[in-house]
Amino acid sequence: MKPLIRLFFKTLRVLIGPFLLLGNWLTQPKGIDRPPAEQQAIDARTHNLALYHYPTCPFCLKTRRVIRRLSLNIELRDAQNDPVHRAALIAGGGKPQVPCLLMIDAGGQQSWLYESDAINAFLNSEFGAAPAA
Structure with missing residues (x-):
């Protein structure tokens, strides 16, 4: 029964995936326009x-979408189609769950942040536009 359920959801993703990508492409948010020095x-x-x-x-x-809206230059690693990235995600983060943000501090220490809401909250707090005074 389990393989049948997995096949159903995999087929559903294959059918709906292109429409999700098209909708995302058609409604892409505009990024923040920063001065060059600030963007650097x-x-x-x-x-x-x-x-x-x-x-x-x-x-x-x-x-x-949040990464694009905030005009962030974050490396995207496809953990679905690239076995090297998938293995790195499992080895470092401990599970194949996506999205997952890998953060490496100045000392080389890695931390892994799961859940889209947590990642988006982190990105907005760190890189979001300063509130108008």
């Missing part, structure tokens, strides 16, 4: 971040 500082801060994702995962789409 943001890029330097995001240099040690990587998002493990599946291309058609709705939660991953949600996180990638």
